[in-house]
Amino acid sequence: MRDTPAPLPPAPPVTFSEGEVRLIVMGLMLALFLSSLDQTIVATALSTIAGDLGGWSLMPWVVSAYLIASTVTTPIYGRLSDLYGRRPVLLASISLFALGAVCSALAPSMGALVAARALQGLGGGGLRAISLAVVGDILPPRERGRVQGYLSATFATANIGGPVLGGLFVEYLSWQWIFWINLPLGAAAFAATYFQLRRLPRPNKRPRIDWLGALLILLSCTPVLIGITLVQRAGHWAAPEAWGCFALGAVFLVWLIAQERVAPQPMLPLHLFGNGIFRMAIAVTGLASMVMMSLTVLVPLHYQMVGGLSAKDAGLRMIAMTLGSVTGSFLAGQAVTRTGRYRYLTLIGSSTATVMCLAIAWAGLGHSLALDTGATLLLGLAFGCQFSPITVTIQNAVDPRDGGIAVACMMFFRLMGGAFGVAILSALLLGRLPEHGAAADPAAAARAFSLVFLAAAGFAALCLVAALRLREIPLRGRD
The missing domain is CATH 1.20.1250.20 (MFS general substrate transporter like domains)
Incomplete structure (x- = not known):
């Protein structure tokens, strides 16, 4: 031993x-x-x-x-x-x-x-x-x-x-x-x-560096991301080369877990995942990123293919979501500092995102500038309320000596969640679009996007469930 x-x-x-x-x-x-x-x-x-x-x-x-x-x-x-x-x-x-x-x-x-x-x-x-x-x-x-x-x-x-x-x-x-x-x-x-x-x-x-653990992190994650890229290129999940990449990543992931269990100073400390607050915070940020990154890619397409807007006009209408995200993050950060509480912000953000995705699935976008601005602004505010408090939540819940790896894990799962979200919803959209795109049948395209927003609402609802299970502990101060 x-x-x-x-x-x-x-x-x-x-x-x-x-x-x-x-x-x-x-x-x-x-x-x-x-x-x-x-x-x-x-x-x-x-x-x-x-x-x-x-x-x-x-x-x-x-x-x-x-x-x-x-x-x-x-x-x-x-x-x-x-x-x-x-x-x-x-x-x-x-x-x-x-x-x-x-x-x-x-x-x-x-x-x-x-x-x-x-x-x-x-x-x-x-x-x-x-x-x-x-x-x-x-x-x-x-x-x-x-x-x-x-x-x-x-x-x-x-x-x-x-x-x-x-x-x-x-x-x-x-x-x-x-x-x-x-x-x-x-x-x-x-x-x-x-x-x-x-x-x-x-x-x-x-320090004693766990170089094998570092190598296994690369070998387990890289094939998965390449597989996601291949799924996005193909537009469906049936690509055999993508599933080969996923299988290869799974093999190295099993090896990584076995290595980190015995490493004196593991590159990826598994005890972090025994922390319930850390686990739920990771789930919240990963699911929220699935929704946000997917909509960042697909909402401009919706504007163009269903609403008939130009690429420039579609880009301009995305500013509301971006400004909402910045504003939501800033206001949520100020609220955390003033109140010392964070859980209610993730609940507000995830519930608002769920409702707005359902509303867009029902009403669509691209028909009214005022409605588009209001809907996407609320979505951005929801994302800001979800992301801004999570970093503080994780840092407060773990040992300060694990602060770097804990925040890095949060960012990693946020990026992976976004990649999976874009791949899943893009494949869902492409599988439901008419053969010649929206130009052939705009009504069918609208139905395809409605299904995509319903799926996004499902991910947002799962994020709400994770937020409900997120336990709140007092935030440490200077004392």
Whole structure:
């Protein structure tokens, strides 16, 4: 039987002034902006890139390579930051991200660009995971809620501005500037991290890294995400190569669980999943992400295929959902800080999302600007109420020494939930659409979208059930 070393002693608490907190949060927002921007800025330039480099068949993987690499490495970065400290791991993530950006800008072929995007994604996973974990190091749970609004605004700004910025670079400069822009932003994030996070505590004991566990995380998650990508490309769940990927991922997942049960310092501590609050919070964020990410993709299609709107008008009507999400996150964060309570916010968010999905399934979208704005604004507010309190909930429920991996797991399941949600509802939609799309039979298309929104309401209702089972404990303060 292997000797299990004593747990790492907790680092002495460090108190940061209000001015220091503001500077640190600004640096974290910049890091989050980098990782989020690169998910969207490439979309409007894909056809131009494929025209210059060739390899049209590889074009979808320019986006998928980044998403897969950044997702599967998220829990690994979270655990490494617990063992080595946030600052060195975040600096390494920024450096890796910048290196991937340089390789992407200089890529001579589409294959090389896909590989460079995967390298960039390896850094992007750390930017997301560690930035959220740092908030847990500088503020007690009771005071973290107010920061979530700023972080949510960063995500929304990157999502809205990414396609616009990418289109401007392609039109007035060149597609390579999509990647060159990351260098000055990365340098600023590196400088902010280097100087502002020097006082963060670091573990006092030399860690024993579970490298086999890290490898098994990659080997179990990567095939699943590739399988999801293949399902989305095929438009149905009958693709044998996708199920082969799922089976391969399941085999490595069993191996991962067996490894983490015996590892002295596991890369993925299984005791976290014995925490009921952690389990329910993960369920809430995963199911909420299934709904949000699916509707972010499918609502613009609904506007165009059923409502007859142009792509530009459909994009403009999505602003209400984005603003609602930012506003909901900010208000929910302020409410958590003021009241010290979080469970009622997840109940409000999940119940509102369920009702609005049912309403849209019945009435549809694209017929009235006022109704569309009101419905999608309420959906956005619901998502904000679900996501903003969950980070604080998880950090408050786990041992501070597991803060990094706990938040990274939350982000990982949020990303995986979104990927599964988009794949499930997209396949459901494509399976019910007429052979020639909405142009052949708009009424049939409307019925197909109605079924999709009913399915989304089902996922939102499951999220409500998880929120009802979420236990509330007092949020820790500075004492």
